[in-house]
Amino acid sequence: MEAQWQARAELEKAFEEIKRLKDRLHDENVVLREQIDRDFMFEEIVGSSPALKTVLSSVVKVAPTDSTVLITGETGTGKELIARAIHKRSRRAGQAFISVNCASIPTSLIASELFGHEKGAFTGALQQRQGRFELAHSGTIFLDEIGELPAETQISLLRVLQERQFERVGGNRVLPTDVRVITASNRDLSAAIAAGIFRADLFYRLNAFPIRVPPLRKRKEDIPMLVEYFVKRYMRPGFQARSHPGWNCPVPWQRLSRIRKSDSSKPP
Numbered sequence: 001m002e003a004q005w006q007a008r009a010e011l012e013k014a015f016e017e018i019k020r021l022k023d024r025l026h027d028e029n030v031v032l033r034e035q036i037d038r039d040f041m042f043e044e045i046v047g048s049s050p051a052l053k054t055v056l057s058s059v060v061k062v063a064p065t066d067s068t069v070l071i072t073g074e075t076g077t078g079k080e081l082i083a084r085a086i087h088k089r090s091r092r093a094g095q096a097f098i099s100v101n102c103a104s105i106p107t108s109l110i111a112s113e114l115f116g117h118e119k120g121a122f123t124g125a126l127q128q129r130q131g132r133f134e135l136a137h138s139g140t141i142f143l144d145e146i147g148e149l150p151a152e153t154q155i156s157l158l159r160v161l162q163e164r165q166f167e168r169v170g171g172n173r174v175l176p177t178d179v180r181v182i183t184a185s186n187r188d189l190s191a192a193i194a195a196g197i198f199r200a201d202l203f204y205r206l207n208a209f210p211i212r213v214p215p216l217r218k219r220k221e222d223i224p225m226l227v228e229y230f231v232k233r234y235m236r237p238g239f240q241a242r243s244h245p246g247w248n249c250p251v252p253w254q255r256l257s258r259i260r261k262s263d264s265s266k267p268p
């Protein structure tokens with residue numbers, strides 16, 4: 001009788017222990033899940049689709065490294081947002097993030113815009129001027145529409161990536177640079193390489209870590225959240241947003257891209 005009683009007590013003790021371990025596992029699981037959510041918290045990037053989560057996990061992975069990143073994707077998919085997110089999560093976060101749209105600078109001025117120029121380097125160069133690489137020193141430079149970079153400037157950029165140095169236009173002093181380079185393109189760079197207008201060696205340097213941002217039509221789950229976000233962002237003060245009872249989300253993605261296209265409030 002005594003032995004039976006003791007066996008029962010031991011069994012109860014074992015159950016207690018199992019319950020205690022189970023509770024601990026549960027708590028640890030909650031903590032880990034919160035940790036993952038925190039790591040994935042991209043307050044500036046709206047959406048929760050699996051396709052976007054894949055992009056964000058790439059951001060988490062590459063951010064702390066100094067690797068070049070090539071972000072590709074259609075217009076308006078948020079490539080610049082992704083570039084900023086990488087910078088924000090890198091050891092360079094406290095330094096400058098300099099964004100340059102290569103397509104918006106005339107071919108004749110792009111080298112001076114990126115690398116600066118010395119006084120008298122060309123007609124109109126009345127003063128010495130620092131380029132974007134100098135401004136981005138210790139930080140990150142984001143070169144958007146990289147496919148538009150003229151051949152000559154492609155060579156200078158390759159030199160920056162290989163030797164970490166450059167010269168101002170019209171100068172003969174070699175300047176060292178410590179800048180992380182992130183580029184983006186909405187056009188197919190392999191076609192540009194095949195056509196002989198983009199250097200393959202530069203492409204391989206830039207493409208060390210490729211990130212492809214999927215278009216909204218491939219992540220329709222994100223549309224309702226984005227609509228809400230944009231409506232709140234662009235709503236005139238004093239107005240209130242109400243959803244139409246007959247409105248059936250997801251909306252046609254073209255309608256959303258029109259909302260986005262009217263955005264002129266780029267962060268400074």
Ligand SMILES: Nc1ncnc2c1ncn2[C@@H]1O[C@H](COP(=O)(O)OP(=O)(O)OP(=O)(O)O)[C@@H](O)[C@H]1O
Pocket residue numbers: 044045046047073074075076077078079080081082144186229260263
């Ligand atoms: N997932 C998102 N969450 C919040 N805002 C977004 C998201 N995707 C895009 N946007 C917003 O849409 C606008 C366009 O994004 P962005 O300029 O980064 O696109 P892009 O891919 O660089 O476009 P382009 O190819 O035209 O240069 C920006 O105002 C950006 O903040």
Ligand SMILES: [Mg+2]
Pocket residue numbers: 079080144
């Ligand atoms: Mg862009």
